Amino acid sequence: MSEIVRRVLETAEEAGAVSISAIDMEVGGMTFLAEDQMRTAYDSLVRGTMAEGSELRVTAVPASYRCGSCGSAGPVPPAHSPTHMAPLIECGECGEPAVLEGGKECRVTNIEAEVPDE
Numbered sequence: 001m002s003e004i005v006r007r008v009l010e011t012a013e014e015a016g017a018v019s020i021s022a023i024d025m026e027v028g029g030m031t032f033l034a035e036d037q038m039r040t041a042y043d044s045l046v047r048g049t050m051a052e053g054s055e056l057r058v059t060a061v062p063a064s065y066r067c068g069s070c071g072s073a074g075p076v077p078p079a080h081s082p083t084h085m086a087p088l089i090e091c092g093e094c095g096e097p098a099v100l101e102g103g104k105e106c107r108v109t110n111i112e113a114e115v116p117d118e
């Protein structure tokens, strides 16, 4: 989380922003990051920076898989989350082991910042 906040502040600074009002994040279902914990961490990390008091908006991205045997893809069954760090996913079509394709995202998609006019 601190790495994310650092990058957000850097990006905003480079854009000449004086304050950040909100950031949007996409967080995958396989990252096991709890939204309220992220928010608490975010609030304490931005204290004293231009992002102090800004809003953290989290969009959950569901985990998905793609099968290497038959090529089918789909959402990871709820039974596989969120207790296993490296779950074995079985293809819903052919039952072969499938690989996780989505759900590990943890990225900032948008920064709402105030940039003063020249």
Ligand SMILES: [Zn+2]
Binding pocket: 067, 068, 069, 070, 071, 072, 091, 092, 093, 094, 095, 096
């Ligand atoms: Zn398959």
